[in-house]
Amino acid sequence: MGGSAFASGGNPLYTPRMPPAVYTAVRDHCHAVLFSLFVVVASPIEGPEKPNFGDIDILMALPHDDSPDKVGPYGATILREAMRRLGAVRAQSFKGKASFAIPWPADQLARAPVPPEDIGEDSKPPHIQVDLSLSPSLDLLHWALFKHAHGDxxxxxxxxxxxxxxxxxxxxxxxxxxxxxxxxxxxxxxxxxxxxxxxxxxxxxxxxxxxxxxxxxxxxxxxxxxxxxxxxxxxxxxxxxxxxxxxxxxxxxxxxxxxxxxxxxxxxxxxxxxxxxxxxxxxxxxxxxxxxxxxxxxxxxxxxxxxxxxxxxxxxxxxxxxxxQFPGVEAKYKVVSQSYLRETHLLAVRTAAKNAVPPFLPLSHRGGVVAAVRQALGIKKVRDGGNDDEAADAAMRWTVEGVTEHVHDNWLELVEETSPETYKKYVEDERSAASNSSMSELPSTLSSTLSSTLPSEQQSTADPEPEPEPNRPTSG
Incomplete structure (x- = not known):
């Protein structure tokens, strides 16, 4: 089988492959008809030694009448007119491209392959699939002819x-x-x-x-x-x-x-x-x-x-x-490469900073803490008020391992420095939670953190009694 656009479905058409003589005759006829609508009509150069052809590819450009009402969106109007003039019995179209099924020429029926026995009587008359493509410019048409020349x-x-x-x-x-x-x-x-x-x-x-x-x-x-x-x-x-x-x-x-x-x-x-x-x-x-x-x-x-x-x-x-060979490409190549590497490194540093925030933080605080840590490092996201160029510059000062270690060891200080409100709310909530739990039941990092942030009067209740000063010798 040749063209397959209409060879399946509820009402298939028989579209066998064409011998070269039929292909050439039908292609040239279609070109002649389409020249009445377009200034430029052409088909790609065929591949060598082809024994037969499955369909006919035709490219067009520069409609004689290019007014919007004559061409229509994506050329839909002028393609419908092309369908009518070519005598198509079936069509499929999408955004400047169309596939038509036209009857096999009566004077060439003797050259049509015999249809397989399993094809229904209504599908046996042979048809030819013609694929049209409307190019928006002459340059694009020339490139398309070049790209599709010589078959494969x-x-x-x-x-x-x-x-x-x-x-x-x-x-x-x-x-x-x-x-x-x-x-x-x-x-x-x-x-x-x-x-x-x-x-x-x-x-x-x-x-x-x-x-x-x-x-x-x-x-x-x-x-x-x-x-x-x-x-x-x-x-x-x-x-x-x-x-x-x-x-x-x-x-x-x-x-x-x-x-x-x-x-x-x-x-x-x-x-x-x-x-x-x-x-x-x-x-x-x-x-x-x-x-x-x-x-x-x-x-x-x-x-x-x-x-x-x-x-x-x-x-x-x-x-x-x-x-x-191509002046200017080296500079573009370096810009594209370096830009992408900077972006991927920024993403890696942002991810590392997020993952380094302790896992025991409640979800109600984790987002605020992560945002505050990223702000402290200068790697905020755009939606959080950051600038990606400046953030990429800041990220380049870190390795993934370095930012992981720094955030792991200093996350609370970073939050206190850049977002006092987030820091205060977190400490208050954790202190409240700690008052209902034994400090020994909390993670060691959290226990030591809260101990160091308790107000002095609360710390004094937990501190041991101060030792008395030693007796001083009296003067004689």
């Missing part, structure tokens, strides 16, 4: 080159990730490098002879040509099996060690869930995985030495290359 090209580059090196190409641009932040806040860890396709191709070494458009004006002539483009990237790297086999094979037979390493390469359990899904559903991605296993590692000794003898790219070397 960017999925392959992403899994094999970009992701391990802290780079990512998404629906907007090429980015680098800050590793200290990546696993905690993936969106915040990104710093934009470029949204210009030619710049991105040049940086990654994916253009031919410095002509960034040479392989991006038409499909690759073959799957092998596309794979060659990927492996020619400046950042593509194959582990040196000879050296790694030696490391893995210490105290073992070298040949067995080499086989063990190849088995490790063929183990797909390390793949992310998205990549494992692509293996099942995306033929080109599955071909690349097989190519890595059988052609590259399977014929390792016959590979060009470039693939494994050049300096191994690392996140650090790629980061340095980014700083050299």
């Amino acid at each position: 090209f960017w999925n392959i580059v992403g899994s094999s080159i970009l992701r391990p090196l802290g780079l990512v190409v998404d629906e907007q641009a090429l980015w680098i990730r800050v590793p200290e932040i990546e696993n905690k806040d993936r969106k915040r860890s990104r710093i934009m490098l470029s949204e210009e396709p030619a710049v991105v191709l040049h940086f990654l070494g994916l253009s031919e002879d410095d002509d960034a458009n040479s392989v991006w004006d038409q499909p690759f002539p073959s799957v092998q040509a596309m794979f060659d483009c990927v492996t020619n990237s400046r950042f593509f790297y194959l582990a040196d099996l000879r050296s790694e086999a030696h490391n893995i094979g210490k105290n073992t037979d070298p040949n067995l060690a080499r086989l063990a390493l190849v088995d490790k390469v063929n183990d797909l359990s390390h793949l992310k869930s998205n990549d494992r899904r692509r293996l099942r559903k995306r033929p080109l991605f599955a071909q690349w995985t097989e190519y890595m296993q059988t052609t590259l590692y399977g014929n390792y000794e016959h590979l060009p030495t470039k693939m494994y003898s050049d300096a191994v790219p690392t996140r650090e070397s790629v980061r340095d290359a980014v700083f050299e």
